[in-house]
């Protein structure tokens with residue numbers, strides 16, 4: 001999801017198959033250690049797309065002591081609900097009815113907007129009560145004004161739309177129920193077999209059969225499916241008893257057991273037995289059995305129709321995909337789309353299976369029983385342009401608008417200073433080491449310098465401590481800010497810019513690269529080289545920053561129980577280390 | 593049964609094209625319109641704002657200064673246009689920025705008890721906005737309406753706590769729950785219901801009566817759910833909960849989308 005500049009994404013290293021592989025596999029092929037240290041994270045690598053997340057989307061496994069992203073968790077469905085009517089659907093119903101709402105919730109097949117049930121008749125102004133409003137009713141889209149009138153469907157009642165819709169075909173014709181369909185199929189089959197007998201008797205005219213085929217060619221999707229499923233059912237039923245190797249047929253006196261036993265002793269009959277093996281089930285051979293034969297005449301009529309009525313009657317691919325019948329071509333075949341259900345899910349660590357998040361199962365509740373957020377375990381990085389920050393720090397009441405920094409127009413070649421703030425959510429102070437490549441990967445090379453890559457960030461202690469201590473530690477800086485908001489000095493390498501209770505701020509100098517190579521330098525020789533085209537978003541300045549933390553934390557109670565209890569108080573603290581890549585979207589380089 | 597319909601029938605006004613599809617038996621609407629009418633919201637806006645400062649016809653001052661009523665902490669721009677102030681309630685620490693139009697004059701006219709048990713006259717509420725909610729520059733808040741017997745009927749609208757409405761939005765939802773973030777230039781059509789912890793991307797158009805379940809990210813025209821907010825949505829880092837983290841001084845954004853907006857409200861001058 002696009003975020004406004006400047007943004008920070010955090011990388012989960014599970015995108016790398018090496019680290020995500022199963023431990024046993026890892027031990028057999030240890031990765032070269034120098035490779036891991038020297039590798040820089042490239043935000044432009046297509047694979048990076050799958051590892052970068054905003055901090056609020058990341059969880060943290062306290063057992064693995066690692067970030068967990070949507071890719072390295074296992075989801076467990078707690079319940080199903082309709083996003084439109086917010087009713088919970090029991091899982092037994094999901095199995096029988098499928099994953100769509102069976103109430104009155106429908107989405108527009110044209111624009112996806114939720115549809116409304118409206119009366120076609122204007123209400124009688126003289127009647128007092130609502131029941132006075134009569135049908136017929138229609139499903140209509142409040143956004144694009146498509147309605148079931150467009151496909152010739154009206155409803156008698158305003159409730160039970162799903163049941164009514166399942167009985168009405170486009171154009172208003174009734175759809176036969178499953179029972180009626182089965183009956184009709186049997187009747188036709190009988191007819192056909194009788195006809196065959198007759199044909200054998202007199203091979204003269206086969207015109208009625210041809211006619212029948214034509215009619216069958218326009219069978220609906222559902223009818224074809226029911227025909228096919230009925231055919232397979234009958235095939236399985238007819239195949240099962242004849243199978244001599246059926247595991248259920250263990251009765252000694254059954255004919256198949258006898259034949260099996262007899263085969264053991266007589267070699268002569270073995271060949272015969274092979275022939276007696278059930279023939280593979282045959283495939284559907286007629287429309288009544290669910291066979292669809294490609295009809296070129298249908299294609300021709302479709303083409304004729306498009307010629308006459310234009311492209312507008314055809315469907316877009318997304319509209320087609322939303323429909324249950326994937327073979328739809330024209331807008332008069334559209335059906336309202338029953339709303340897809342949504343789920344409430346819990347998440348577990350893929351490695352150790354510990355629960356990372358578990359919402360309360362009630363649909364109306366937004367609370368969590370368990371929620372282990374990464375933002376409570378790893379520091380938040382945020383970037384701001386230095387000039388803006390200082391301008392807002394000293395707001396002059398007289399001036400009209402504060403100086404705003406345009407992150408969408410970074411100036412090529414001009415060193416710009418940014419403040420990078422690290423805030424620490426942990427209750428222990430952390431030592432931070434930042435690392436970044438000196439130039440950004442990608443076609444446009446911007447130079448990055450972190451002026452103070454090593455520093456400490458205070459613990460996330462009580463807010464009141466901050467209030468008490470903040471007045472005691474005023475920021476001493478030799479910087480002078482000019483009237484234009486430019487810094488005229490005071491930025492020193494190796495020194496932090498500012499610090500507070502649980503945050504520290506350092507300066508990053510960025511020299512945005514040039515969108516086009518400077519033409520003056522490439523003067524001689526290869527003037528014939530075509531100008532390299534920039535891809536989409538290649539002018540976005542993103543800097544990869546590697547963050548490493550070291551801190552001492554209390555040994556968790558679980559681990560302490562395992563260790564020797566005679567150890568001194570000091571040993572109850574353990575050194576911990578954490579490291580991850582982040583990508584900071586600074587802004588967009590302005591075209592000159 | 594939908595109380596909306598009950599209200600209709602007791603008054604004897606049938607509706608043209610009254611939707612029955614999604615609102616029928618709707619648990620949300622029933623909770624909205626059930627027992628709690630007249631509303632139990634804090635004192636009406638007029639107690640904090642002299643009406644003279646709210647008339648849209650009043651010549652606009654050049655400064656963008658906002659008013660700071662002492663007791664409620666509401667910050668209402670002198671350059672906002674608020675009509676029907678008696679029908680509007682602000683929850684406290686609510687921010688109404690310049691060029692915002694609140695249409696409190698479009699209040700419900702349907703039958704309801706003229707007075708409560710103590711005999712006082714009941715003022716119909718048309719817009720109620722919760723605590724620490726920010727309505728940004730140029731947005732229009734207009735209660736939803738239906739036409740019935742040639743007459744327009746308005747329905748009260750409720751916006752929850754810690755809701756951020758971006759600049760230049762047009763909102764006619766029936767209910768917006770708490771911790772909702774609405775991006776710039778969004779249009780919300782009548783009778784939309786937005787549940788808690790929802791993020792609406794900029795330039796979205798939400799069609800009439802759409803229900804947006806909690807935890808959704810919504811975008812597009814017409815709107816559709818394009819994702820889910822993360823588990824950490826609205827949680828400001830530090831975990832100390834609500835304003836615990838002093839991300840600190842100068843210009844640093846110390847509030848998060850969907851979180852507690854107290855700090856944002858404080859920073860708006």
Ligand SMILES: [Zn+2]
Nearest residue numbers: 012014069072
């Ligand atoms: Zn991961």
Ligand SMILES: [Zn+2]
Nearest residue numbers: 082085101105
């Ligand atoms: Zn539903």
Ligand SMILES: [Zn+2]
Nearest residue numbers: 108111141144
């Ligand atoms: Zn539509």
Ligand SMILES: [Zn+2]
Nearest residue numbers: 061064349352
């Ligand atoms: Zn784990």
